[in-house]
Amino acid sequence: MLPSHAADRLLSRIESAGAPVCVGLDPVAERMPAELRPAAGDAAAAAAVEAFSCGVLDAVAGIVPAVKVQAACFERHGPDGVAALARVLAHARAAGAFEVILDFKRGDIGISAEHYAASAHGPLPAGWTTVSAYLGTDGILPFVADDRGAFALVRTSNPSGDAVQSLRLADGRTVAEAVGDLVAAAGAATVGASGFSNLGAVVGATKRADAAALRARMPAQLFLVPGFGAQGGGVDDVLPCFRGDGRGALVTASRSVIYAFGPGDRDWRACVRRAAEDLRAQVAAGLGARA
Numbered sequence: 001m002l003p004s005h006a007a008d009r010l011l012s013r014i015e016s017a018g019a020p021v022c023v024g025l026d027p028v029a030e031r032m033p034a035e036l037r038p039a040a041g042d043a044a045a046a047a048a049v050e051a052f053s054c055g056v057l058d059a060v061a062g063i064v065p066a067v068k069v070q071a072a073c074f075e076r077h078g079p080d081g082v083a084a085l086a087r088v089l090a091h092a093r094a095a096g097a098f099e100v101i102l103d104f105k106r107g108d109i110g111i112s113a114e115h116y117a118a119s120a121h122g123p124l125p126a127g128w129t130t131v132s133a134y135l136g137t138d139g140i141l142p143f144v145a146d147d148r149g150a151f152a153l154v155r156t157s158n159p160s161g162d163a164v165q166s167l168r169l170a171d172g173r174t175v176a177e178a179v180g181d182l183v184a185a186a187g188a189a190t191v192g193a194s195g196f197s198n199l200g201a202v203v204g205a206t207k208r209a210d211a212a213a214l215r216a217r218m219p220a221q222l223f224l225v226p227g228f229g230a231q232g233g234g235v236d237d238v239l240p241c242f243r244g245d246g247r248g249a250l251v252t253a254s255r256s257v258i259y260a261f262g263p264g265d266r267d268w269r270a271c272v273r274r275a276a277e278d279l280r281a282q283v284a285a286g287l288g289a290r291a
Helices: 006-017 041-062 080-097 111-118 141-147 161-165 175-190 208-217 235-241 268-290
Strands: 021-025 065-071 101-107 127-131 149-157 199-203 222-227 247-252
Touching: 006 065, 006 101, 021 041, 021 175, 021 268, 041 065, 041 222, 041 268, 065 080, 065 247, 080 101, 101 149, 111 141, 111 235, 141 149, 141 175, 141 222, 149 161, 149 175, 149 208, 175 199, 175 208, 175 235, 199 208, 208 222, 208 235, 222 235, 235 247, 247 268
Parallel strands: 021 065, 021 247, 065 101, 101 127, 127 149, 149 199, 199 222, 222 247
Antiparallel strands: none
């Protein structure tokens, strides 16, 4: 039986999988295998991204402990896309092989945050979400109620995030460090048996210079680490996100895995599976070498 506590459950799945890696589902119709590329229209595009996403999920089951589904890639196709998103999340949960992260980066206050949290844990079934920490704790806490998990944006991988997150406050901290302190304090009440909180933090793989300092400020936070692979992050970049015991981060790759096939590859699912296996091997080897 897996733990009900979100962080404990994720750590258990990571241990079983052999590496702390996550495949991101960012499906774009134009990059899919030729057999799935849709005709014009949102309904056809939504059906295509659903079929592709379910194929990816089936391909990586048993290899990675977590998947991250990008809501924007579905929502752009209107009501048909939202319905497809719900079915893909349900497919991922039904597989029984993953922690399922809904990447929708919601940020609001009070009752609105509660509504967003309810949508993620009901109509859009996910055990984890991504949320914005930049409206304070009342925009975060609804997402970690009832043993749910959430990753709050702290230090993102996009270059223009520096314009805000690297600014220095009067007390000498950067904005990202101040938000990290807020996340650490807000998550203290949800620490499980594993020693990690249900409130984690997003820290990009392309921000290696900041990762060690943020890890020191947030010892009980699981880090969701985007930017590995196609965005330029490598094994050495993600290692500072981990604690000394080799735990504490989940490295996510999207395009380098889900689009690992070429025009001439007849079995695109096998290509995706091999790319997921390579992701797992790279991160496991990096952690092993550090130990």
